[in-house]
Amino acid sequence: MSAVRFRSDEEVAAALPRVIAHLSAGRLLAYPTETVYGLGSRARAAEVQALAQLKGRRRDKPFLLLVADRAMAEAQGLAFNASASALARAFWPGPLSLVLPGGSGRLPDALRGPEGGIAVRWTSHRGMARLVGALGEPVTSTSANLPGSSPAPGAEAIVRDFATAVESGALLVLDGGVLGNSPPSTVVDCTQPVPRLIREGALTLAELRRAAGRLAP
16 A cells, blocks of 8 residues: 655645545555654554554553644633744744643543643645644644654655555555655653743754744753
8 A cells, every 4th residue: 555645735635535535544654744744643542552553652652633723722621822823923933842731631641741741833734734724633743763764755665664554544545755864853851930942953952032022942
């Protein structure tokens, strides 16, 4: 089984019904983002567990959520303090993941990191933002690679690395072309009044501070 083309607006529109049906059946997805290819599912406990098994990921390494806008994050019970709001205004949609408090009873605890929050990003990848919006709920995200290897640059490598899941129909791969050697998203912990930089990625600390001033890490 080959990947589904997901490059032009027309290809995205053609793929949406199939992808939404696939995710709604509790299955997994590989997809392009503005940084690297991701693996994901809906934010349901059983589906997150299946994703962790596919990835071979340790239980103490949570996944992040892709949303189509800030309102979708807030609808999951996630809270934005002053720092999170300033950073989101400056960099969303884009390669910035914010770790936010809240979501209890609505989101699986497996998504929660050691700081007690859940990482969220409003993706700037047009196709994925459109897909998440059409699905009407967040999609989980982790880099599309086997443990210890680099993120796959394109759909062909994902189909090869996860051949068993693809052939069984458990994993659907979206072909967004070969992505450049982009760093992953920058991650900021906004669970406390003073934000903390967890990972410097596509956005530098200097860029965060230029845009958000004293509300940046």
